Amino acid sequence: MDSEKRRDTIDWTEYFMAMAFLAAKRSKDPSTQVGACIVNEDKRVVGIGYNGFPTGCSDDEFPWSKTSPDPLETKYLYVCHAEVNAILNKNSTDVKNCTMYVALFPCNECAKIIIQSAIREVVYMSDKHALKDHTIAAKRMLDAAGVKYTQYKPRHSRIVIDFTEIDWDSLNQLPATPRKDDVTRNGHNGGC
Numbered sequence: 001m002d003s004e005k006r007r008d009t010i011d012w013t014e015y016f017m018a019m020a021f022l023a024a025k026r027s028k029d030p031s032t033q034v035g036a037c038i039v040n041e042d043k044r045v046v047g048i049g050y051n052g053f054p055t056g057c058s059d060d061e062f063p064w065s066k067t068s069p070d071p072l073e074t075k076y077l078y079v080c081h082a083e084v085n086a087i088l089n090k091n092s093t094d095v096k097n098c099t100m101y102v103a104l105f106p107c108n109e110c111a112k113i114i115i116q117s118a119i120r121e122v123v124y125m126s127d128k129h130a131l132k133d134h135t136i137a138a139k140r141m142l143d144a145a146g147v148k149y150t151q152y153k154p155r156h157s158r159i160v161i162d163f164t165e166i167d168w169d170s171l172n173q174l175p176a177t178p179r180k181d182d183v184t185r186n187g188h189n190g191g192c
């Protein structure tokens with residue numbers, strides 16, 4: 001067993017941005033997958049979301065097109081943005097003073113909701129729509145409201161999750177069923 005602590009870990013920003021990117025992997029949008037992760041002042045994750053259609057609006061029935069002669073046949077009228085889903089998914093009373101990590105700079109509609117929910121900071125990766133009105137308007141509102149935003153410049157282009165990295169052999173040596181003394185007073189052995 002190694003006795004020195006590991007030093008090549010990911011830092012907090014990489015950790016939370018990677019969570020946002022992991023959430024984005026759930027998105028069914030064929031062209032732009034966005035994930036958002038909300039973190040409180042104690043560095044606890046309090047909400048995660050990705051862009052997708054509302055509950056009950058089937059991914060197979062609603063349109064994923066970007067363009068159509070009929071606007072009702074494009075995704076834009078239906079898709080819930082990652083930032084809004086992350087806020088709605090919060091597991092805390094509110095998201096006051098939290099930081100949002102998000103793959104894409106928030107649009108004007110998300111910026112309004114970020115401001116109104118008292119999120120204090122946005123850390124984003126892509127600014128691919130920087131010249132579009134919705135981004136310019138978003139920055140104008142965030143500036144006026146004093147919400148800080150910072151572009152995240154990754155140290156590494158990839159953070160790999162390798163399911164084979166863990167020493168499965170030693171895991172296999174664990175008892176198959178928890179012994180009586182493994183079970184906590186709360187009645188489970190999840191530990192915390």
Ligand SMILES: O=c1ccn([C@H]2C[C@H](O)[C@@H](COP(=O)(O)O)O2)c(=O)[nH]1
Pocket residue numbers: 029031032033034050051052066075079080081082083104105106107108110
């Ligand atoms: O603030 C934002 C802005 C956009 N999104 C989502 C909504 C759509 O699913 C895509 C944008 O589609 P394009 O093909 O890039 O036009 O991104 C979001 O979640 N949050």
Ligand SMILES: [Zn+2]
Pocket residue numbers: 081083106107108109110111
């Ligand atoms: Zn948005």
